[in-house]
Amino acid sequence: MRGNQPLHIPVRTIMTPGPVEVDPRVRQAMSHSILGQFDPAFTSIMNETMQLLREVLQTKNEWAFPIDGTSRAGIEAMLCSVIEEGDKVLIPCFGRFGYLLKEITERCGAEVTIIEKEWGQVFEPEEIIRALKKEQPKILAMVHGDTSTGRMQPLQEIGKACRELDILFIVDAVATVGGTDVKTDEWFIDGLITGTQKCLSVPSGMAPLTYNERVENILKERKSIEQGLITERSEVNVKRRIKSNYFDLSQLQDYWSPARLNHHTEATAMLYGLNEGLKLILEEGLEQRFERHRVNEQALVAGIKAMGLTLFGDEASKMPTVTCISIPAGVNGEQVRRMLLDEFGIEIASSFGPLAGKIWRIGTMGYSCQKRNVLLTLGALEAVLIASGVSVHRGEAVQAALSYYSEALKEERAVL
Structure with a gap:
């Protein structure tokens, strides 16, 4: 029986595709005193973190903030906030995490079409573009770098095609941001999700994401429907509601906006760590x-x-x-x-x-x-x-x- 012995953690050299070792400066930052989530000192850190994220994610989007939870929390927040029941979604799968996107989108009520590649290969951009023209989905959701196979999918031509075809482009860049080039704006990515526990070298527990006005317009429309449900509970409007409260980007956006509308209690120490981790990336x-x-x-x-x-x-x-x-x-x-x-x-x-x-x-x-x-x-x-x-x-x-x-x-x- 351990009794009251202190916690003992063995020393490891972690060479997995995540989690990874945490930079000592990040660990030190996470040991600071806890602030209240509406303390001006803390909201200042929130604002600074948003700006740091924009720089690391190479975007001018107004909205760039973390979801409290692992990378999957960020993926769910993005997908469940954008997908309405019956929406057509195309997902190219070349490893395990493409199938994760499929499961999440199906739970959102989407009509999902997948195209598959043998594990160890990726798609030629033209293969995906042909599928986009054939299926005409509302959303293309795909993984940038799939750690299950160690493969990375080129995105620039695909993003350009999505914009020309007026298709939303949602990208899981959990394993690539901070370790290789990810150009959110230049590649016409409408919504991008990453994670702290990989190339950002911060402990698992936050999922930074960003989205542009094309995604925000959908959030605004669904939010207005949600508010209208008080007096008009039509079957169509009920189906168009964002099913999750915790992962509702429209509510999270209000929390990260100057209005600071209460949504949840922010993970204070994790935000300290993310802030420091982003500064380390930009300093390098x-x-x-x-x-x-x-x-x-x-x-x-x-x-x-x-x-x-x-x-x-x-x-x-x-x-x-x-x-x-x-x-x-x-x-x-x-x-x-x-x-x-x-x-x-x-x-x-x-x-x-x-x-x-x-x-x-x-x-x-x-x-x-x-x-x-x-x-x-x-x-x-x-x-x-x-x-x-x-x-x-x-x-x-x-x-x-x-x-x-x-x-x-x-x-x-x-x-x-």
Whole structure:
């Protein structure tokens, strides 16, 4: 029995596709005193966080704020606030999280059409554009980077087509914002959702999102219907109500507006953490941050290949924040993961659905995306595979990564 012993948390090096290690400055920020949610000092932090989000999400949208809850909370808030019963929604699926969008949109009462790609591949933009013209949906909802397969879908041409066809474009960018380029306005994204626990390097618990006036117009219309229900409860109007209270963006928008209409008690310490995490991103610089993620990913890939392991999926569409490795034949992937955790304190991930037991997934995200972590992970993985009887090219993985870092540094100095 533990009795009254203090909580003990083991030290870990987290190299999963989320959650990731939290920047020490974020942890320090979250330890500050709690303020009341209407204290001017706190509402000032709210306003500042909205501006920081606009910069990180590369948007001029008026509305950019976090939902209290995990990334899925933000996805549900966006979808349930925009989708009315009977709306046609098209969802391209190339991994687990496209099917999550399908489940949520169906729960909203949408008429959902999905198009599918084999896991490990992504769509050519023209494939999706053809489906848009054929189905003529109200909304295209899709994932930017699906961590279950480690693939990233190009969006710019798709967003442009959506705008030309007057289709709302809703994007799950949970695993990409802060780790690779995501241009909300330039890619014609109407509503975008991300999460704190991945490339933002903040604990799980908030889902920042942004939306433009095209989405806001829908919120205004549905809100007016909601208010009109007091005197006019027609069947059509009842169906058009936003079903959720907590995830109603029109009410949340009122809370984040200067009116500060009470909706819920804000997650004070989480907002401190998000505020600091966004400042860290902007201090580093977006381009510099994306380059850091790219360099560490490429060093990891060089080491994996030098070890004699095989990457999973089409490399042309690989996410720069997630590396998927095919588990060698005859190897128990879970035993390898457990030994990495028990002996080295390093956590990597397995996968889901058709890829369960077939691949490992290594994340290089946010604060976890460090040269030290990459080298430690490569050395530890090699050691565990050798102990498990797997034939690998001994001693080559870390050397290949070091060689890549050396060449990258030379290129950086040449540019400077």
